[in-house]
Amino acid sequence: MSYTQNQQNIAEKITSDASRLNWHDWKWQVKHCIKSLDMFEKLLGVTLPQKWREKVNQTIEKFPMSITPYYLSLIDTDVLENDPVLLQSLSSIHELDISAADMEDPLHEDIDSPAPCITHRYPDRVLFLVSNTCAMYCRHCTRKRKVGDIDSIPSKEFMRQGIEYIKNNPEIRDVLLSGGDPFLLSTTHLDWVLTELRKIEHIEIIRIGTRTPVVLPYRITDELVTMLKKHHPIWINTHFNHPRELTNSSRTALAKLADAGIPLGNQSVLLAGVNDCPRIMRALVHKLAYSRVRPYYLYQCDLSEGLSHFRTPVGKGIEIIESLIGHTSGFCVPTYVIDAPGGGGKIPVMPNYLVSWSTNKVILRNYEGVITSYQEPESYESNFCDRDCVNCDLQLSTEDATEHQSIGIEKLLCDSDATISLIPNDNSRIERRND
Numbered sequence: 001m002s003y004t005q006n007q008q009n010i011a012e013k014i015t016s017d018a019s020r021l022n023w024h025d026w027k028w029q030v031k032h033c034i035k036s037l038d039m040f041e042k043l044l045g046v047t048l049p050q051k052w053r054e055k056v057n058q059t060i061e062k063f064p065m066s067i068t069p070y071y072l073s074l075i076d077t078d079v080l081e082n083d084p085v086l087l088q089s090l091s092s093i094h095e096l097d098i099s100a101a102d103m104e105d106p107l108h109e110d111i112d113s114p115a116p117c118i119t120h121r122y123p124d125r126v127l128f129l130v131s132n133t134c135a136m137y138c139r140h141c142t143r144k145r146k147v148g149d150i151d152s153i154p155s156k157e158f159m160r161q162g163i164e165y166i167k168n169n170p171e172i173r174d175v176l177l178s179g180g181d182p183f184l185l186s187t188t189h190l191d192w193v194l195t196e197l198r199k200i201e202h203i204e205i206i207r208i209g210t211r212t213p214v215v216l217p218y219r220i221t222d223e224l225v226t227m228l229k230k231h232h233p234i235w236i237n238t239h240f241n242h243p244r245e246l247t248n249s250s251r252t253a254l255a256k257l258a259d260a261g262i263p264l265g266n267q268s269v270l271l272a273g274v275n276d277c278p279r280i281m282r283a284l285v286h287k288l289a290y291s292r293v294r295p296y297y298l299y300q301c302d303l304s305e306g307l308s309h310f311r312t313p314v315g316k317g318i319e320i321i322e323s324l325i326g327h328t329s330g331f332c333v334p335t336y337v338i339d340a341p342g343g344g345g346k347i348p349v350m351p352n353y354l355v356s357w358s359t360n361k362v363i364l365r366n367y368e369g370v371i372t373s374y375q376e377p378e379s380y381e382s383n384f385c386d387r388d389c390v391n392c393d394l395q396l397s398t399e400d401a402t403e404h405q406s407i408g409i410e411k412l413l414c415d416s417d418a419t420i421s422l423i424p425n426d427n428s429r430i431e432r433r434n435d
């Protein structure tokens with residue numbers, strides 16, 4: 001595993017017995033998270049301007065700070081104030097500026113919660129908050145109100161009630177474990193949650209949202225991956241925001257997950273000063289795809305308190321998507337979404353390609369600006385549909401098609417087929433018999 005000079009310097013300042021071994025131990029990383037500005041400055045060998053120092057100290061009383069030594073080691077001190085890693089981990093001078101539009105729980109996650117730890121917004125899937133801590137507290141976190149708040153650690157009893165809710169609602173087929181970061185639970189505890197969920201027959205897929213591949217890649221241990229594999233199908237979404245976050249350590253973690261057959265997705269947040277740039281986003285999606293991670297969503301920064309300095313106009317996101325569609329591989333393009341304030345869920349906002357429309361033609365434009373037309377069919381009989389599916393001509397069976405067919409000698413060997421012999425078409429004995 002890689003270990004840079006910079007990381008060694010930081011490790012030695014943290015503990016005198018620092019070694020390559022404990023640097024790569026995720027529990028060591030969590031234990032030595034940087035929680036104060038003094039420590040931050042000491043480890044990086046920098047001093048922030050006095051005004052910023054005062055603000056940081058005020059801010060972390062309301063929204064705590066925590067940075068893994070690993071993530072801290074990625075900060076480039078030459079560009080300090082503009083460094084994307086620093087901007088995501090150290091509070092800005094503006095974080096306590098609450099704008100008129102800010103809300104404590106803009107997505108109504110607490111209101112749409114029918115059971116402890118559950119947000120049930122969409123018909124067939126739920127968010128299950130199984131952890132309230134993260135290794136690193138992202139300054140742009142939408143759940144700032146909860147993350148790091150020791151009063152909202154979900155107890156095992158609360159988690160049981162959440163599982164009970166999922167069990168009692170058979171329309172749920174997809175459970176998203178989130179938090180906080182589910183991978184900060186011990187492997188044994190997470191194994192328990194997954195085992196309980198897998199006992200529920202109507203649960204088809206389990207998704208886990210985690211930022212550990214970005215801020216604590218050493219958490220992805222062989223032991224964790226072996227445990228996850230028992231509970232397939234498991235999908236994982238992670239949260240890279242800037243191409244510089246994809247390091248050798250991150251790539252190793254992602255490769256372990258992908259090799260375990262876990263489909264990987266990425267959810268980025270559009271952040272002013274961090275990634276509000278088509279060039280940066282293009283490099284990010286390319287590096288992700290190279291690591292077998294599919295860009296899934298690009299989020300417009302939401303209206304949680306203390307995020308106003310990160311917000312961009314919606315047009316910036318559209319400009320970024322415009323620079324991707326057609327210009328690069330289709331699966332490198334995330335869906336740009338605004339999570340509706342008030343709990344309406346994610347709403348896709350994408351550039352427009354439909355220019356005009358008549359009764360038999362549509363006019364389209366492509367990514368290069370070419371304007372083209374598509375002739376619609378002259379006759380199309382719209383299917384009459386009164387939702388009376390039993391009497392519909394369309395083939396609605398959703399059972400798997402039969403694939404296995406015994407042929408040849410195997411047909412004689414298998415017990416499910418009544419054939420007792422195979423006879424050539426032109427066998428004269430049989431022809432005589434037919435006479």
Ligand SMILES: *Cc1c(COP(=O)(O)O)cnc(C)c1O
Pocket residue numbers: 119120121122125126127176346
């Ligand atoms: C994002 C989200 C989901 C999952 O949405 P997908 O579009 O299926 O990824 C589910 N529940 C809540 C509350 C969410 O915010």
Ligand code: SF4
Pocket residue numbers: 133134136137138140141142143144147179180181210211
């Ligand atoms: S990892 Fe996610 S939940 Fe945790 S602080 Fe970052 S954005 Fe918030």
